[in-house]
Amino acid sequence: MNYKNILIFLSVLISVVLSQPSNLYLYTTTPQGYWKITRINISTGTITNSTTSLIANNYIFTQFLEVNSDGDFVMLGLSEHQNDFCTYTISPAGNYVDSSSSTKVLKTGTFIMCDSSIAYDNARNSVYFAADLLTREIIFVYDFETPSSYMVKLSVPVNTSPTGAFDGHDTYYLLESLNDGINNFTLYSYNFETKTESNPLNLFNFPKNSTAFLFYANDHLYAATFNNSAPDQLSLVNIDVTTGDCNTAYTFYETGMPYSMNYWTYSNYFVLMTQTDGKYFLTTLNLNDNTYTTTQIYGNFPQNPIMAAIY
Numbered sequence: 023m024n025y026k027n028i029l030i031f032l033s034v035l036i037s038v039v040l041s042q043p044s045n046l047y048l049y050t051t052t053p054q055g056y057w058k059i060t061r062i063n064i065s066t067g068t069i070t071n072s073t074t075s076l077i078a079n080n081y082i083f084t085q086f087l088e089v090n091s092d093g094d095f096v097m098l099g100l101s102e103h104q105n106d107f108c109t110y111t112i113s114p115a116g117n118y119v120d121s122s123s124s125t126k127v128l129k130t131g132t133f134i135m136c137d138s139s140i141a142y143d144n145a146r147n148s149v150y151f152a153a154d155l156l157t158r159e160i161i162f163v164y165d166f167e168t169p170s171s172y173m174v175k176l177s178v179p180v181n182t183s184p185t186g187a188f189d190g191h192d193t194y195y196l197l198e199s200l201n202d203g204i205n206n207f208t209l210y211s212y213n214f215e216t217k218t219e220s221n222p223l224n225l226f227n228f229p230k231n232s233t234a235f236l237f238y239a240n241d242h243l244y245a246a247t248f249n250n251s252a253p254d255q256l257s258l259v260n261i262d263v264t265t266g267d268c269n270t271a272y273t274f275y276e277t278g279m280p281y282s283m284n285y286w287t288y289s290n291y292f293v294l295m296t297q298t299d300g301k302y303f304l305t306t307l308n309l310n311d312n313t314y315t316t317t318q319i320y321g322n323f324p325q326n327p328i329m330a331a332i333y
């Protein structure tokens with residue numbers, strides 16, 4: 023096998039090995055000031071709480087970034103003085119593994135940022151967020167390798183809240199709706215390898231009158247779109263980044279949770295929390311074939327965790 027074939031073989035092997043996520047992890051803090059992990063078993067809906075030995079004031083986690091190749095969780099966090107960002111790696115059980123170099127937090131007072139646009143570029147050891155700067159969108163870059171913090175200014179106009187997603191290789195995508203902010207969606211992108219912005223791509227067959235958030239999963243760019251006339255209807259829209267053609271891959275008609283961002287992806291799985299008559303459920307959708315399983319969650323769990331992850 024030549025080098026290229028070995029890479030293809032390895033990536034096939036990896037995609038076979040990555041299995042369905044087992045647990046939803048919700049992070050909160052205890053009254054004593056420690057991080058607490060609530061694990062919901064996705065196949066049984068049972069809940070286990072555990073208090074970690076991590077003191078919340080020393081480890082200020084702000085966002086889950088990824089499960090790394092060792093099966094540990096990489097979190098975006100603030101340094102103790104809160105002037106710098108760094109990444110913290112912790113085990114699924116909540117033990118400290120290590121942390122990255124830190125780099126200064128860009129002053130965010132005049133920006134609007136959207137948490138769902140935060141993405142980790144594992145190869146460049148960098149975190150990207152989309153944000154609005156007056157009339158144009160920007161990407162904040164926190165590079166923990168150099169380390170350095172900077173902004174990439176783009177030509178993207180500001181109509182809706184910034185939403186972005188990273189393809190895991192070189193490209194960060196941003197979505198905007200021109201004119202009225204809900205009906206004419208356009209895709210923008212920036213390539214971190216060539217350091218160039220591409221021409222805007224007008225999207226076809228994108229659901230009208232929706233509130234949309236990009237995500238990247240299973241080697242595809244998707245938008246999670248909430249129907250503004252029925253905001254507990256959530257569609258997953260597959261975006262062809264070359265042609266701009268969109269197709270609705272799956273629709274959840276009654277999530278019981280309007281505009282809820284309680285969804286997560288891992289490998290080719292999309293996990294969504296839904297609610298009916300005060301009961302909560304987790305639906306795991308296989309993005310390859312739209313098969314799914316739904317499990318009721320048994321017991322109480324924190325409704326507004328600081329971070330959440332599936333693995």
Ligand SMILES: *[C@@H]1O[C@H](CO)[C@@H](O)[C@H](O)[C@H]1NC(C)=O
Nearest residue numbers: 044045063064065066067068
């Ligand atoms: C989830 O529950 C099932 C059934 O009890 C069990 O086999 C499995 O090990 C649990 N998963 C985790 C990750 O604890």
Ligand SMILES: *[C@@H]1O[C@H](CO)[C@@H](O)[C@H](O)[C@H]1NC(C)=O
Nearest residue numbers: 200201206207208222223224
């Ligand atoms: C939608 O936006 C595109 C730019 O991406 C523009 O060329 C087009 O005229 C707009 N269409 C409408 C109906 O406003």
Ligand SMILES: *[C@@H]1O[C@H](CO)[C@@H](O)[C@H](O)[C@H]1NC(C)=O
Nearest residue numbers: 229230232249250251252255
């Ligand atoms: C949005 O919801 C309205 C009201 O239920 C429905 O008529 C419309 O078809 C929905 N839009 C899409 C794109 O599904």
Ligand SMILES: *[C@@H]1O[C@H](CO)[C@@H](O)[C@H](O)[C@H]1NC(C)=O
Nearest residue numbers: 202204205231232250251252
């Ligand atoms: C979008 O949907 C909302 C809620 O149904 C409605 O009030 C609004 O008029 C719609 N806007 C457009 C441009 O269709």
Ligand SMILES: *[C@@H]1O[C@H](CO)[C@@H](O)[C@H](O)[C@H]1NC(C)=O
Nearest residue numbers: 060069070071321322323324
């Ligand atoms: C887990 O903690 C929550 C509070 O966040 C509590 O309501 C629930 O009863 C606990 N569950 C178990 C199984 O200990």
